[in-house]
Amino acid sequence: MAEPSSPAPSRRDAAAASPRAGEPDRQHAWLIAAMIVTFMLVNYADKSVLGLAAVPIMDELGISNSAYGMVSSSFSLLFSLSGLAVGFVSARVSSRVLLFGMAVVWAVAQLPVLFVASVPALVAGRVLLGAAEGPAASMSMHALYKWFPADRRGLPSALQIGGAALGTMVAAPAVTGLISAFGWRSAFLALAVLSLVWALAWWRIGHDGPYGETGTATAEVSGRLPYRRLLLNGTVLGSIAGAFGGSWALALSHAWLPAYLRTQLDMAPGTAATLISAVSAFSLVLLLSVPQLLDALRRRGLAVRWSHGIPQGIAVAVAALAMTALPFVDARGAHLALLAVAFGGHAIVFPLHYMTTSAVVPPLQRGAVFGIVAASGTLPGLLAPYLTGHLLDSAPSRNAGYTHAFLLSGGVMLVCGLVSLLTVRPDRDARRLGPDAGRPDGDARRPAPDAGRPDGDARRPAPDAGRPDEDARPPAPDAGRPDEDARPPGPSARRRVRSAQRPDEDPQDA
Numbered sequence: 001m002a003e004p005s006s007p008a009p010s011r012r013d014a015a016a017a018s019p020r021a022g023e024p025d026r027q028h029a030w031l032i033a034a035m036i037v038t039f040m041l042v043n044y045a046d047k048s049v050l051g052l053a054a055v056p057i058m059d060e061l062g063i064s065n066s067a068y069g070m071v072s073s074s075f076s077l078l079f080s081l082s083g084l085a086v087g088f089v090s091a092r093v094s095s096r097v098l099l100f101g102m103a104v105v106w107a108v109a110q111l112p113v114l115f116v117a118s119v120p121a122l123v124a125g126r127v128l129l130g131a132a133e134g135p136a137a138s139m140s141m142h143a144l145y146k147w148f149p150a151d152r153r154g155l156p157s158a159l160q161i162g163g164a165a166l167g168t169m170v171a172a173p174a175v176t177g178l179i180s181a182f183g184w185r186s187a188f189l190a191l192a193v194l195s196l197v198w199a200l201a202w203w204r205i206g207h208d209g210p211y212g213e214t215g216t217a218t219a220e221v222s223g224r225l226p227y228r229r230l231l232l233n234g235t236v237l238g239s240i241a242g243a244f245g246g247s248w249a250l251a252l253s254h255a256w257l258p259a260y261l262r263t264q265l266d267m268a269p270g271t272a273a274t275l276i277s278a279v280s281a282f283s284l285v286l287l288l289s290v291p292q293l294l295d296a297l298r299r300r301g302l303a304v305r306w307s308h309g310i311p312q313g314i315a316v317a318v319a320a321l322a323m324t325a326l327p328f329v330d331a332r333g334a335h336l337a338l339l340a341v342a343f344g345g346h347a348i349v350f351p352l353h354y355m356t357t358s359a360v361v362p363p364l365q366r367g368a369v370f371g372i373v374a375a376s377g378t379l380p381g382l383l384a385p386y387l388t389g390h391l392l393d394s395a396p397s398r399n400a401g402y403t404h405a406f407l408l409s410g411g412v413m414l415v416c417g418l419v420s421l422l423t424v425r426p427d428r429d430a431r432r433l434g435p436d437a438g439r440p441d442g443d444a445r446r447p448a449p450d451a452g453r454p455d456g457d458a459r460r461p462a463p464d465a466g467r468p469d470e471d472a473r474p475p476a477p478d479a480g481r482p483d484e485d486a487r488p489p490g491p492s493a494r495r496r497v498r499s500a501q502r503p504d505e506d507p508q509d510a
């Protein structure tokens with residue numbers, strides 16, 4: 001039997017490059033996952049600090065609900081634009097550099113109010129923080145995907161989004177305790193220090209993984225697809241709609257839920273913080289259980305639409321119905337249960353909308369499309385806080401203002417959930433976009449199942465090479481037969497013919 005055409009060192013090198021080949025790579029992949037979970041924890045603590053300090057800030061500075069809503073919405077002024085811009089930059093700059101730079105800017109953004117406690121200082125800090133946090137979720141997910149293959153991303157993705165829920169769950173009591181003990185400025189200072197510590201640790205640990213856009217991981221992708229085709233297919237549009245609906249509830253939660261609990265439900269600061277932590281804990285349970293189950297169903301052959309598409313639309317729609325019912329339920333227990341579903345039940349949409357988007361996007365363009373999806377899906381952060389403040393000031397009573405805000409939010413979220421349910425069809429859209437769409441970036445090291453077909457990629461060796469209808473390819477094992485080649489066969493060709501005629505041997509092994 002002839003020796004394989006590829007030398008043994010190349011196979012060993014390829015195995016060494018694969019993250020499944022060695023235990024150290026798997027360990028480092030989970031270390032990266034832990035760092036990214038912490039990154040998201042700090043991210044959401046930074047976002048939530050203004051809402052947790054809303055009452056003392058409004059009292060000290062004497063600002064109205066509308067003014068506070070404007071300050072809160074200013075966070076999103078550059079949020080979407082920066083997410084979009086950094087998404088395109090991610091193809092040329094490593095995730096290590098991008099995430100390090102974001103965390104450093106987070107630290108700087110918390111400082112203005114420590115020197116000048118005023119509305120302009122609050123706005124300046126929130127605008128800078130929003131610009132640095134706009135790409136955070138999409139780019140940290142992009143960095144995470146570089147360490148895990150496509151069929152093993154459910155749990156890491158859920159953990160990444162779980163860092164957001166964990167951030168709120170941990171931040172609510174911790175930040176509230178700092179505010180109560182040392183004043184609201186102490187919370188901003190603590191988060192600045194925490195962001196800087198994370199940045200230094202990431203610079204040491206956070207190298208890019210082998211499932212990125214560089215090196216052999218992109219060998220299977222023959223080119224880029226037009227962004228117009230990528231962004232106007234139903235799966236990406238539906239994923240954006242799902243993210244938009246979930247982000248609306250999230251923005252409302254960060255900006256107004258603490259104030260609602262204290263002013264409308266007459267909760268003490270500590271009790272309100274505990275309830276917010278409980279809602280985040282509910283989100284975390286969903287994130288750690290549902291995506292894993294859906295990932296297992298996908299590996300068993302369930303279509304991506306049913307394993308990842310339908311659940312995100314259902315989650316947003318159910319949260320919308322709970323939000324709409326809130327103003328009409330007075331029983332304390334039922335009201336708190338609806339709060340948990342309205343502000344926590346949508347959580348699974350965030351890992352799932354990245355996974356459905358990834359299913360139809362070539363790895364080379366994944367970072368850019370993630371940035372676009374994040375920029376579009378997070379626009380509610382610019383709208384929801386300000387609109388809610390305006391409704392509170394224009395309504396005849398604060399209670400009526402919250403009723404109007406909840407009904408508006410429920411309507412927006414319900415429309416988004418239905419759009420996601422109807423349009424997310426990853427398998428169909430991947431076929432329409434072509435063979436490069438959604439191809440797992442970790443599979444470039446493994447031969448494609450259709451390699452060697454007449455319409456396949458001529459750059460890959462094919463098992464049926466050498467048939468009469470194939471040209472300009474290396475001789476196949478049956479090459480050299482008199483009826484196929486006018487040249488007289490050499491000794492090696494005769495040996496290959498004899499090997500190919502043996503029924504118990506594979507012609508490719510000859």
